[in-house]
Amino acid sequence: MNQQLFAAVDDYISDLLALEDEALTATIQSLENEQIPQISVSPTQGKFLQIMAMLSRARNILEIGTLGGYSTIWLARGLVEQGRVVTLEIDPLHARVAQQNIDRAGLTDKVEIRVGQAMEALARMIENGEGSFDLIFIDADKPPYTEYFQQALRLSRPGTLIIADNVVREGKVLDADSPDEKVVGVQRFNTMLAGNSEVTATIIQTVGHKEHDGMAIAVVNPV
Numbered sequence: 597m598n599q600q601l602f603a604a605v606d607d608y609i610s611d612l613l614a615l616e617d618e619a620l621t622a623t624i625q626s627l628e629n630e631q632i633p634q635i636s637v638s639p640t641q642g643k644f645l646q647i648m649a650m651l652s653r654a655r656n657i658l659e660i661g662t663l664g665g666y667s668t669i670w671l672a673r674g675l676v677e678q679g680r681v682v683t684l685e686i687d688p689l690h691a692r693v694a695q696q697n698i699d700r701a702g703l704t705d706k707v708e709i710r711v712g713q714a715m716e717a718l719a720r721m722i723e724n725g726e727g728s729f730d731l732i733f734i735d736a737d738k739p740p741y742t743e744y745f746q747q748a749l750r751l752s753r754p755g756t757l758i759i760a761d762n763v764v765r766e767g768k769v770l771d772a773d774s775p776d777e778k779v780v781g782v783q784r785f786n787t788m789l790a791g792n793s794e795v796t797a798t799i800i801q802t803v804g805h806k807e808h809d810g811m812a813i814a815v816v817n818p819v
């Protein structure tokens with residue numbers, strides 16, 4: 597409907613405020629070269645994530661769903677000095693390409709990619725007493741979003757910011773009878789979020805180059 601206008605305004609904003617440097621354009625190019633889906637966050641969304649990291653004075657960031665490391669690079673650029681990102685990825689090809697992209701961005705020492713099922717990695721992190729994280733970005737497969745969030749809470753402290761991508765799905769969340777497992781996953785997540793007294797949360801709709809979607813933003817309440 598207004599998709600062209602949204603895309604043009606997104607360009608306007610990113611040309612002003614979310615310019616990609618060589619490391620970021622090379623990351624997008626690497627996805628094309630390796631035929632990996634182009635589902636990274638957009639430049640304006642990446643800049644938003646960087647700002648959220650800066651606002652959180654983030655020293656420890658956890659990302660669930662690395663892909664080629666595009667959002668990882670934006671997040672890492674919002675870390676305080678000596679800060680670290682741990683990012684979880686199931687696909688060895690994605691992880692390998694992401695490692696190259698992170699190295700090219702000069703972030704080798706700040707980012708650790710862990711390859712495997714996110715739910716398994718999260719359980720191990722909880723067992724090992726890892727955390728607490730200052731910011732957690734959930735952006736892997738959509739059906740277990742609720743479970744990712746519940747595990748994320750166990751790796752949090754009061755004030756931790758938890759952000760979840762793709763919780764609007766072009767408005768398909770309005771369809772209570774959707775057969776799409778991704779839509780059902782984020783509907784279940786959004787309903788859980790609304791009833792979760794441990795956090796204060798909202799959802800920001802996003803429009804622009806990517807399809808109409810949204811990010812949930814939750815802050816862990818004081819005890």
Ligand code: SAH
Nearest residue numbers: 636637661663666667685686713714736737
């Ligand atoms: N955050 C990235 C995009 C992530 S796309 C960015 O914006 O740049 C989602 C990623 O999650 C894909 O790379 C996919 O392989 C990974 N993924 C899917 N299921 C997973 C699982 N069960 N555990 C870990 N990673 C998973």
Ligand code: DHB
Nearest residue numbers: 635636637735736761762
């Ligand atoms: C999909 C996943 C994403 O993380 C995203 O930002 C857009 C689309 C998907 O799996 O369809």
Ligand code: MG
Nearest residue numbers: 635735761762
């Ligand atoms: Mg996403």
